[in-house]
Amino acid sequence: EADIYQTPRYLVIGTGKKITLECSQTMGHDKMYWYQQDPGMELHLIHYSYGVNSTEKGDLSSESTVSRIRTEHFPLTLESARPSHTSxxxxxxxxxxxxQPQHFGDGTRLSIL
Amino acid sequence: AQSVAQPEDQVNVAEGNPLTVKCTYSVSGNPYLFWYVQYPNRGLQFLLKYITGDNLVKGSYGFEAEFNKSQTSFHLKKPSALVSDSALYFCAVPTRGGSQGNLIFGKGTKLSVKP
Structure with a gap:
Protein backbone atom coordinates (compact mmCIF):
# COMPACT_ATOMS: atom_id res chain seq x y z
CA GLU A 1 0.00 0.00 0.00
CA ALA A 2 1.20 3.49 -0.88
CA ASP A 3 1.97 5.74 2.06
CA ILE A 4 0.41 8.90 0.73
CA TYR A 5 -2.58 10.47 2.38
CA GLN A 6 -5.09 13.05 1.29
CA THR A 7 -7.61 14.87 3.43
CA PRO A 8 -10.45 15.45 3.30
CA ARG A 9 -11.73 12.65 1.06
CA TYR A 10 -14.91 14.56 0.30
CA LEU A 11 -15.68 18.27 0.65
CA VAL A 12 -18.88 20.13 -0.19
CA ILE A 13 -18.56 23.85 0.33
CA GLY A 14 -20.04 27.13 -0.81
CA THR A 15 -18.75 29.55 -3.41
CA GLY A 16 -16.16 32.07 -2.27
CA LYS A 17 -14.67 29.98 0.53
CA LYS A 18 -10.94 29.42 0.91
CA ILE A 19 -10.03 25.74 0.66
CA THR A 20 -6.86 23.83 1.43
CA LEU A 21 -6.49 20.23 0.33
CA GLU A 22 -3.90 18.34 2.30
CA CYS A 23 -1.42 15.79 0.96
CA SER A 24 1.29 14.03 2.94
CA GLN A 25 3.67 11.21 2.11
CA THR A 26 5.92 9.17 4.36
CA MET A 27 8.21 7.72 1.69
CA GLY A 28 10.70 10.60 1.62
CA HIS A 29 10.01 11.22 -2.07
CA ASP A 30 11.43 14.37 -3.58
CA LYS A 31 8.85 14.82 -6.33
CA MET A 32 5.20 15.49 -5.65
CA TYR A 33 2.30 16.20 -7.97
CA TRP A 34 -1.28 17.41 -8.05
CA TYR A 35 -3.67 16.18 -10.72
CA GLN A 36 -7.23 17.21 -11.51
CA GLN A 37 -9.58 14.51 -12.74
CA ASP A 38 -13.25 14.59 -13.50
CA PRO A 39 -14.70 11.20 -12.43
CA GLY A 40 -13.84 8.46 -14.89
CA MET A 41 -11.95 10.83 -17.11
CA GLU A 42 -8.34 11.61 -17.98
CA LEU A 43 -5.85 13.15 -15.56
CA HIS A 44 -4.54 16.68 -15.90
CA LEU A 45 -1.33 17.73 -14.13
CA ILE A 46 -1.87 21.10 -12.43
CA HIS A 47 1.18 21.43 -10.13
CA TYR A 48 4.38 19.61 -9.28
CA SER A 49 7.41 20.03 -7.08
CA TYR A 50 10.99 18.80 -7.28
CA GLY A 51 11.55 19.24 -3.55
CA VAL A 52 11.41 21.75 -0.70
CA ASN A 53 10.77 25.33 -1.87
CA SER A 54 10.19 24.13 -5.46
CA THR A 55 6.81 24.50 -7.16
CA GLU A 56 5.98 24.38 -10.86
CA LYS A 57 2.81 24.77 -12.86
CA GLY A 58 1.58 21.77 -14.79
CA ASP A 59 -0.02 21.34 -18.16
CA LEU A 60 -3.50 22.48 -17.16
CA SER A 61 -3.89 26.05 -16.01
CA SER A 62 -5.34 26.20 -12.52
CA GLU A 63 -6.36 28.98 -10.16
CA SER A 64 -5.04 26.94 -7.27
CA THR A 65 -1.66 27.44 -5.60
CA VAL A 66 0.68 25.02 -3.84
CA SER A 67 3.53 25.18 -1.37
CA ARG A 68 6.33 22.81 -0.37
CA ILE A 69 7.81 23.82 2.95
CA ARG A 70 8.48 20.27 4.09
CA THR A 71 9.43 17.25 2.00
CA GLU A 72 6.45 15.24 3.14
CA HIS A 73 3.75 17.88 2.76
CA PHE A 74 2.32 19.41 -0.44
CA PRO A 75 -0.94 21.27 0.21
CA LEU A 76 -3.11 22.79 -2.51
CA THR A 77 -5.07 25.99 -1.87
CA LEU A 78 -7.99 27.64 -3.60
CA GLU A 79 -8.37 31.21 -2.34
CA SER A 80 -11.95 31.61 -3.50
CA ALA A 81 -13.76 28.48 -4.60
CA ARG A 82 -16.08 28.53 -7.60
CA PRO A 83 -18.40 25.87 -9.07
CA SER A 84 -15.92 25.41 -11.94
CA HIS A 85 -13.45 24.02 -9.37
CA THR A 86 -15.72 21.05 -8.74
CA SER A 87 -13.64 17.98 -9.53
CA GLN A 100 10.27 4.96 -10.81
CA PRO A 101 6.48 4.91 -10.58
CA GLN A 102 4.32 7.56 -9.01
CA HIS A 103 2.36 6.65 -5.88
CA PHE A 104 -1.12 8.14 -5.58
CA GLY A 105 -3.37 9.11 -2.75
CA ASP A 106 -7.07 8.28 -2.88
CA GLY A 107 -8.02 11.80 -3.82
CA THR A 108 -10.28 14.57 -2.60
CA ARG A 109 -13.63 14.89 -4.29
CA LEU A 110 -14.48 18.59 -4.18
CA SER A 111 -17.93 19.97 -4.83
CA ILE A 112 -18.51 23.73 -4.87
CA LEU A 113 -22.12 24.82 -4.55
CA ALA B 1 7.23 14.84 -28.03
CA GLN B 2 6.31 11.90 -25.88
CA SER B 3 2.75 10.61 -26.11
CA VAL B 4 0.58 7.57 -25.55
CA ALA B 5 -2.76 6.66 -27.02
CA GLN B 6 -5.44 4.32 -25.76
CA PRO B 7 -7.70 3.69 -28.74
CA GLU B 8 -10.59 2.14 -26.82
CA ASP B 9 -12.73 4.09 -24.36
CA GLN B 10 -14.26 0.87 -23.05
CA VAL B 11 -13.52 -2.84 -23.20
CA ASN B 12 -16.13 -5.43 -22.27
CA VAL B 13 -15.09 -8.97 -21.34
CA ALA B 14 -16.81 -11.98 -19.85
CA GLU B 15 -15.40 -13.36 -16.63
CA GLY B 16 -12.87 -16.09 -17.30
CA ASN B 17 -12.02 -14.85 -20.79
CA PRO B 18 -8.69 -13.27 -21.65
CA LEU B 19 -8.54 -9.50 -21.72
CA THR B 20 -6.44 -6.97 -23.62
CA VAL B 21 -6.30 -3.24 -23.05
CA LYS B 22 -4.44 -1.46 -25.83
CA CYS B 23 -1.81 1.26 -25.68
CA THR B 24 0.40 2.70 -28.40
CA TYR B 25 3.25 5.11 -27.83
CA SER B 26 5.35 7.72 -29.56
CA VAL B 27 8.65 8.57 -27.85
CA SER B 28 12.10 9.86 -28.59
CA GLY B 29 14.89 7.77 -27.16
CA ASN B 30 14.39 4.63 -25.09
CA PRO B 31 10.74 3.94 -24.27
CA TYR B 32 9.82 3.70 -20.60
CA LEU B 33 6.20 2.66 -20.27
CA PHE B 34 3.83 2.26 -17.34
CA TRP B 35 0.37 0.85 -16.64
CA TYR B 36 -1.83 2.03 -13.79
CA VAL B 37 -5.27 0.95 -12.59
CA GLN B 38 -7.89 3.09 -10.88
CA TYR B 39 -10.70 1.44 -8.95
CA PRO B 40 -13.84 3.48 -8.18
CA ASN B 41 -13.29 6.24 -5.63
CA ARG B 42 -9.58 5.44 -5.37
CA GLY B 43 -6.33 6.88 -6.65
CA LEU B 44 -4.22 5.25 -9.33
CA GLN B 45 -2.26 2.12 -8.47
CA PHE B 46 0.92 1.14 -10.29
CA LEU B 47 0.59 -2.20 -12.13
CA LEU B 48 3.81 -2.67 -14.09
CA LYS B 49 6.50 -0.95 -16.14
CA TYR B 50 8.77 -1.61 -19.08
CA ILE B 51 12.27 -0.21 -18.87
CA THR B 52 14.42 -2.60 -20.87
CA GLY B 53 14.96 -6.31 -21.39
CA ASP B 54 12.26 -8.94 -21.73
CA ASN B 55 9.36 -7.80 -23.90
CA LEU B 56 6.84 -9.54 -21.64
CA VAL B 57 6.52 -7.72 -18.33
CA LYS B 58 4.69 -9.24 -15.39
CA GLY B 59 2.94 -7.09 -12.84
CA SER B 60 0.45 -7.03 -10.00
CA TYR B 61 -2.87 -8.91 -9.81
CA GLY B 62 -1.90 -11.35 -12.58
CA PHE B 63 -1.54 -8.67 -15.25
CA GLU B 64 1.21 -8.63 -17.83
CA ALA B 65 2.08 -6.38 -20.74
CA GLU B 66 3.78 -7.04 -24.04
CA PHE B 67 6.20 -4.47 -25.40
CA ASN B 68 6.33 -4.45 -29.21
CA LYS B 69 8.87 -2.06 -30.66
CA SER B 70 7.91 -2.54 -34.31
CA GLN B 71 4.26 -1.78 -33.60
CA THR B 72 5.07 0.82 -30.93
CA SER B 73 2.58 -0.87 -28.63
CA PHE B 74 2.44 -1.85 -24.97
CA HIS B 75 -0.80 -3.77 -24.54
CA LEU B 76 -1.97 -4.88 -21.11
CA LYS B 77 -3.16 -8.48 -20.85
CA LYS B 78 -4.56 -11.00 -18.43
CA PRO B 79 -5.27 -14.66 -19.29
CA SER B 80 -8.49 -14.91 -17.29
CA ALA B 81 -10.51 -11.84 -16.32
CA LEU B 82 -12.20 -11.39 -12.96
CA VAL B 83 -15.22 -9.23 -12.17
CA SER B 84 -12.97 -7.45 -9.67
CA ASP B 85 -10.72 -6.35 -12.55
CA SER B 86 -13.42 -3.90 -13.61
CA ALA B 87 -11.75 -0.50 -13.36
CA LEU B 88 -10.19 2.33 -15.31
CA TYR B 89 -6.77 1.59 -16.83
CA PHE B 90 -4.17 4.17 -17.81
CA CYS B 91 -1.04 3.82 -19.90
CA ALA B 92 1.72 6.40 -19.28
CA VAL B 93 5.12 7.52 -20.52
CA PRO B 94 7.63 9.88 -18.81
CA THR B 95 8.27 13.33 -20.22
CA ARG B 96 11.70 14.44 -21.40
CA GLY B 97 13.49 17.73 -21.14
CA GLY B 98 12.71 20.39 -18.57
CA SER B 99 9.96 18.52 -16.76
CA GLN B 100 11.72 15.19 -16.94
CA GLY B 101 10.11 12.54 -14.84
CA ASN B 102 6.56 13.78 -15.06
CA LEU B 103 4.15 11.30 -16.62
CA ILE B 104 1.98 11.73 -19.67
CA PHE B 105 -1.14 9.60 -19.26
CA GLY B 106 -3.44 8.23 -21.90
CA LYS B 107 -7.11 9.09 -21.68
CA GLY B 108 -7.90 5.81 -19.95
CA THR B 109 -9.82 2.69 -20.87
CA LYS B 110 -12.75 1.50 -18.82
CA LEU B 111 -12.69 -2.27 -18.41
CA SER B 112 -15.96 -3.95 -17.61
CA VAL B 113 -15.92 -7.66 -16.72
CA LYS B 114 -19.33 -9.32 -16.58
CA PRO B 115 -20.09 -12.53 -14.67
Whole structure:
Protein backbone atom coordinates (compact mmCIF):
# COMPACT_ATOMS: atom_id res chain seq x y z
CA GLU A 1 0.00 0.00 0.00
CA ALA A 2 1.20 3.49 -0.88
CA ASP A 3 1.97 5.74 2.06
CA ILE A 4 0.41 8.90 0.73
CA TYR A 5 -2.58 10.47 2.38
CA GLN A 6 -5.09 13.05 1.29
CA THR A 7 -7.61 14.87 3.43
CA PRO A 8 -10.45 15.45 3.30
CA ARG A 9 -11.73 12.65 1.06
CA TYR A 10 -14.91 14.56 0.30
CA LEU A 11 -15.68 18.27 0.65
CA VAL A 12 -18.88 20.13 -0.19
CA ILE A 13 -18.56 23.85 0.33
CA GLY A 14 -20.04 27.13 -0.81
CA THR A 15 -18.75 29.55 -3.41
CA GLY A 16 -16.16 32.07 -2.27
CA LYS A 17 -14.67 29.98 0.53
CA LYS A 18 -10.94 29.42 0.91
CA ILE A 19 -10.03 25.74 0.66
CA THR A 20 -6.86 23.83 1.43
CA LEU A 21 -6.49 20.23 0.33
CA GLU A 22 -3.90 18.34 2.30
CA CYS A 23 -1.42 15.79 0.96
CA SER A 24 1.29 14.03 2.94
CA GLN A 25 3.67 11.21 2.11
CA THR A 26 5.92 9.17 4.36
CA MET A 27 8.21 7.72 1.69
CA GLY A 28 10.70 10.60 1.62
CA HIS A 29 10.01 11.22 -2.07
CA ASP A 30 11.43 14.37 -3.58
CA LYS A 31 8.85 14.82 -6.33
CA MET A 32 5.20 15.49 -5.65
CA TYR A 33 2.30 16.20 -7.97
CA TRP A 34 -1.28 17.41 -8.05
CA TYR A 35 -3.67 16.18 -10.72
CA GLN A 36 -7.23 17.21 -11.51
CA GLN A 37 -9.58 14.51 -12.74
CA ASP A 38 -13.25 14.59 -13.50
CA PRO A 39 -14.70 11.20 -12.43
CA GLY A 40 -13.84 8.46 -14.89
CA MET A 41 -11.95 10.83 -17.11
CA GLU A 42 -8.34 11.61 -17.98
CA LEU A 43 -5.85 13.15 -15.56
CA HIS A 44 -4.54 16.68 -15.90
CA LEU A 45 -1.33 17.73 -14.13
CA ILE A 46 -1.87 21.10 -12.43
CA HIS A 47 1.18 21.43 -10.13
CA TYR A 48 4.38 19.61 -9.28
CA SER A 49 7.41 20.03 -7.08
CA TYR A 50 10.99 18.80 -7.28
CA GLY A 51 11.55 19.24 -3.55
CA VAL A 52 11.41 21.75 -0.70
CA ASN A 53 10.77 25.33 -1.87
CA SER A 54 10.19 24.13 -5.46
CA THR A 55 6.81 24.50 -7.16
CA GLU A 56 5.98 24.38 -10.86
CA LYS A 57 2.81 24.77 -12.86
CA GLY A 58 1.58 21.77 -14.79
CA ASP A 59 -0.02 21.34 -18.16
CA LEU A 60 -3.50 22.48 -17.16
CA SER A 61 -3.89 26.05 -16.01
CA SER A 62 -5.34 26.20 -12.52
CA GLU A 63 -6.36 28.98 -10.16
CA SER A 64 -5.04 26.94 -7.27
CA THR A 65 -1.66 27.44 -5.60
CA VAL A 66 0.68 25.02 -3.84
CA SER A 67 3.53 25.18 -1.37
CA ARG A 68 6.33 22.81 -0.37
CA ILE A 69 7.81 23.82 2.95
CA ARG A 70 8.48 20.27 4.09
CA THR A 71 9.43 17.25 2.00
CA GLU A 72 6.45 15.24 3.14
CA HIS A 73 3.75 17.88 2.76
CA PHE A 74 2.32 19.41 -0.44
CA PRO A 75 -0.94 21.27 0.21
CA LEU A 76 -3.11 22.79 -2.51
CA THR A 77 -5.07 25.99 -1.87
CA LEU A 78 -7.99 27.64 -3.60
CA GLU A 79 -8.37 31.21 -2.34
CA SER A 80 -11.95 31.61 -3.50
CA ALA A 81 -13.76 28.48 -4.60
CA ARG A 82 -16.08 28.53 -7.60
CA PRO A 83 -18.40 25.87 -9.07
CA SER A 84 -15.92 25.41 -11.94
CA HIS A 85 -13.45 24.02 -9.37
CA THR A 86 -15.72 21.05 -8.74
CA SER A 87 -13.64 17.98 -9.53
CA UNK A 88 -11.49 15.25 -8.03
CA UNK A 89 -7.96 16.21 -6.99
CA UNK A 90 -5.29 13.52 -6.80
CA UNK A 91 -1.92 13.89 -5.12
CA UNK A 92 1.07 11.72 -6.02
CA UNK A 93 4.75 11.36 -5.17
CA UNK A 94 7.77 9.65 -6.66
CA UNK A 95 11.50 9.36 -6.45
CA UNK A 96 13.38 11.69 -8.75
CA UNK A 97 13.81 9.18 -11.57
CA UNK A 98 12.07 8.59 -14.88
CA UNK A 99 11.91 4.86 -14.23
CA GLN A 100 10.27 4.96 -10.81
CA PRO A 101 6.48 4.91 -10.58
CA GLN A 102 4.32 7.56 -9.01
CA HIS A 103 2.36 6.65 -5.88
CA PHE A 104 -1.12 8.14 -5.58
CA GLY A 105 -3.37 9.11 -2.75
CA ASP A 106 -7.07 8.28 -2.88
CA GLY A 107 -8.02 11.80 -3.82
CA THR A 108 -10.28 14.57 -2.60
CA ARG A 109 -13.63 14.89 -4.29
CA LEU A 110 -14.48 18.59 -4.18
CA SER A 111 -17.93 19.97 -4.83
CA ILE A 112 -18.51 23.73 -4.87
CA LEU A 113 -22.12 24.82 -4.55
CA ALA B 1 7.23 14.84 -28.03
CA GLN B 2 6.31 11.90 -25.88
CA SER B 3 2.75 10.61 -26.11
CA VAL B 4 0.58 7.57 -25.55
CA ALA B 5 -2.76 6.66 -27.02
CA GLN B 6 -5.44 4.32 -25.76
CA PRO B 7 -7.70 3.69 -28.74
CA GLU B 8 -10.59 2.14 -26.82
CA ASP B 9 -12.73 4.09 -24.36
CA GLN B 10 -14.26 0.87 -23.05
CA VAL B 11 -13.52 -2.84 -23.20
CA ASN B 12 -16.13 -5.43 -22.27
CA VAL B 13 -15.09 -8.97 -21.34
CA ALA B 14 -16.81 -11.98 -19.85
CA GLU B 15 -15.40 -13.36 -16.63
CA GLY B 16 -12.87 -16.09 -17.30
CA ASN B 17 -12.02 -14.85 -20.79
CA PRO B 18 -8.69 -13.27 -21.65
CA LEU B 19 -8.54 -9.50 -21.72
CA THR B 20 -6.44 -6.97 -23.62
CA VAL B 21 -6.30 -3.24 -23.05
CA LYS B 22 -4.44 -1.46 -25.83
CA CYS B 23 -1.81 1.26 -25.68
CA THR B 24 0.40 2.70 -28.40
CA TYR B 25 3.25 5.11 -27.83
CA SER B 26 5.35 7.72 -29.56
CA VAL B 27 8.65 8.57 -27.85
CA SER B 28 12.10 9.86 -28.59
CA GLY B 29 14.89 7.77 -27.16
CA ASN B 30 14.39 4.63 -25.09
CA PRO B 31 10.74 3.94 -24.27
CA TYR B 32 9.82 3.70 -20.60
CA LEU B 33 6.20 2.66 -20.27
CA PHE B 34 3.83 2.26 -17.34
CA TRP B 35 0.37 0.85 -16.64
CA TYR B 36 -1.83 2.03 -13.79
CA VAL B 37 -5.27 0.95 -12.59
CA GLN B 38 -7.89 3.09 -10.88
CA TYR B 39 -10.70 1.44 -8.95
CA PRO B 40 -13.84 3.48 -8.18
CA ASN B 41 -13.29 6.24 -5.63
CA ARG B 42 -9.58 5.44 -5.37
CA GLY B 43 -6.33 6.88 -6.65
CA LEU B 44 -4.22 5.25 -9.33
CA GLN B 45 -2.26 2.12 -8.47
CA PHE B 46 0.92 1.14 -10.29
CA LEU B 47 0.59 -2.20 -12.13
CA LEU B 48 3.81 -2.67 -14.09
CA LYS B 49 6.50 -0.95 -16.14
CA TYR B 50 8.77 -1.61 -19.08
CA ILE B 51 12.27 -0.21 -18.87
CA THR B 52 14.42 -2.60 -20.87
CA GLY B 53 14.96 -6.31 -21.39
CA ASP B 54 12.26 -8.94 -21.73
CA ASN B 55 9.36 -7.80 -23.90
CA LEU B 56 6.84 -9.54 -21.64
CA VAL B 57 6.52 -7.72 -18.33
CA LYS B 58 4.69 -9.24 -15.39
CA GLY B 59 2.94 -7.09 -12.84
CA SER B 60 0.45 -7.03 -10.00
CA TYR B 61 -2.87 -8.91 -9.81
CA GLY B 62 -1.90 -11.35 -12.58
CA PHE B 63 -1.54 -8.67 -15.25
CA GLU B 64 1.21 -8.63 -17.83
CA ALA B 65 2.08 -6.38 -20.74
CA GLU B 66 3.78 -7.04 -24.04
CA PHE B 67 6.20 -4.47 -25.40
CA ASN B 68 6.33 -4.45 -29.21
CA LYS B 69 8.87 -2.06 -30.66
CA SER B 70 7.91 -2.54 -34.31
CA GLN B 71 4.26 -1.78 -33.60
CA THR B 72 5.07 0.82 -30.93
CA SER B 73 2.58 -0.87 -28.63
CA PHE B 74 2.44 -1.85 -24.97
CA HIS B 75 -0.80 -3.77 -24.54
CA LEU B 76 -1.97 -4.88 -21.11
CA LYS B 77 -3.16 -8.48 -20.85
CA LYS B 78 -4.56 -11.00 -18.43
CA PRO B 79 -5.27 -14.66 -19.29
CA SER B 80 -8.49 -14.91 -17.29
CA ALA B 81 -10.51 -11.84 -16.32
CA LEU B 82 -12.20 -11.39 -12.96
CA VAL B 83 -15.22 -9.23 -12.17
CA SER B 84 -12.97 -7.45 -9.67
CA ASP B 85 -10.72 -6.35 -12.55
CA SER B 86 -13.42 -3.90 -13.61
CA ALA B 87 -11.75 -0.50 -13.36
CA LEU B 88 -10.19 2.33 -15.31
CA TYR B 89 -6.77 1.59 -16.83
CA PHE B 90 -4.17 4.17 -17.81
CA CYS B 91 -1.04 3.82 -19.90
CA ALA B 92 1.72 6.40 -19.28
CA VAL B 93 5.12 7.52 -20.52
CA PRO B 94 7.63 9.88 -18.81
CA THR B 95 8.27 13.33 -20.22
CA ARG B 96 11.70 14.44 -21.40
CA GLY B 97 13.49 17.73 -21.14
CA GLY B 98 12.71 20.39 -18.57
CA SER B 99 9.96 18.52 -16.76
CA GLN B 100 11.72 15.19 -16.94
CA GLY B 101 10.11 12.54 -14.84
CA ASN B 102 6.56 13.78 -15.06
CA LEU B 103 4.15 11.30 -16.62
CA ILE B 104 1.98 11.73 -19.67
CA PHE B 105 -1.14 9.60 -19.26
CA GLY B 106 -3.44 8.23 -21.90
CA LYS B 107 -7.11 9.09 -21.68
CA GLY B 108 -7.90 5.81 -19.95
CA THR B 109 -9.82 2.69 -20.87
CA LYS B 110 -12.75 1.50 -18.82
CA LEU B 111 -12.69 -2.27 -18.41
CA SER B 112 -15.96 -3.95 -17.61
CA VAL B 113 -15.92 -7.66 -16.72
CA LYS B 114 -19.33 -9.32 -16.58
CA PRO B 115 -20.09 -12.53 -14.67
Missing amino acids: QYLCASSEYSVV
